[in-house]
Amino acid sequence: MLNIVLFGPPGAGKGTQSQKLIEKYGLIHLSTGDMLRKEISEGTELGMKAKSIMDQGILVPDEVVIGIINSRIDSESGANGFIFDGFPRTIPQAEALDDLLQTKGTEITTMLALEVDQQELVKRLLLRGEASGRSDDANEEVISQRIAEYEDKTAPLAKYYNDQGKYNGVKGMGTVDEIFSNLCKEIDGLTEVN
Numbered sequence: 001m002l003n004i005v006l007f008g009p010p011g012a013g014k015g016t017q018s019q020k021l022i023e024k025y026g027l028i029h030l031s032t033g034d035m036l037r038k039e040i041s042e043g044t045e046l047g048m049k050a051k052s053i054m055d056q057g058i059l060v061p062d063e064v065v066i067g068i069i070n071s072r073i074d075s076e077s078g079a080n081g082f083i084f085d086g087f088p089r090t091i092p093q094a095e096a097l098d099d100l101l102q103t104k105g106t107e108i109t110t111m112l113a114l115e116v117d118q119q120e121l122v123k124r125l126l127l128r129g130e131a132s133g134r135s136d137d138a139n140e141e142v143i144s145q146r147i148a149e150y151e152d153k154t155a156p157l158a159k160y161y162n163d164q165g166k167y168n169g170v171k172g173m174g175t176v177d178e179i180f181s182n183l184c185k186e187i188d189g190l191t192e193v194n
């Protein structure tokens, strides 16, 4: 299986690139942000609780996202592999994911980390807020809070995967197609070696 953690701060382009990668490599896209937004749009109890947290730009509790990822992986047996987008976001989530994949007889192949300047991130998020109406993208204060959460809780995951020899930095500036090509080069390099 090819199991990729697509990593990077909010606005790095993880969602856009995931869509292209799943087509090219036949993978399943698992985005906890999308799953939570679906719960919100369906008006579930979990969705209502998550909304107030997401609107503040902070992370929802680990056990909530681990639970939803767990049930999705279970329902997708027979997949070629997964792209994890926006998950894991904390060390406990990464540990839970390692355990979960181990019980399925597989593991994370690589973390591909999109590297983007901070100024560019805020610009992209504000543009996305205008285009998509995502409430957590529309407000510069909430964006700053999300970037702070990322620096505090999520950035340490780079070391976690580096310690496993799985961290690969990828240039995340340029056009969508240029960034996609940078990601594909990394993936093709890995699959040639294996």
Ligand code: AMP
Pocket (backbone or CB within 6 Å): 010, 032, 033, 034, 036, 053, 054, 055, 057, 058, 059, 060, 061, 062, 065, 085, 086, 087, 088, 089, 093, 136, 146
């Ligand atoms: P995203 O679409 O990945 O930017 O996620 C939007 C929001 O959903 C985040 O700001 C968090 O509040 C929440 N969220 C998504 N994924 C996670 C996760 N793995 N852990 C905790 N909170 C998450």
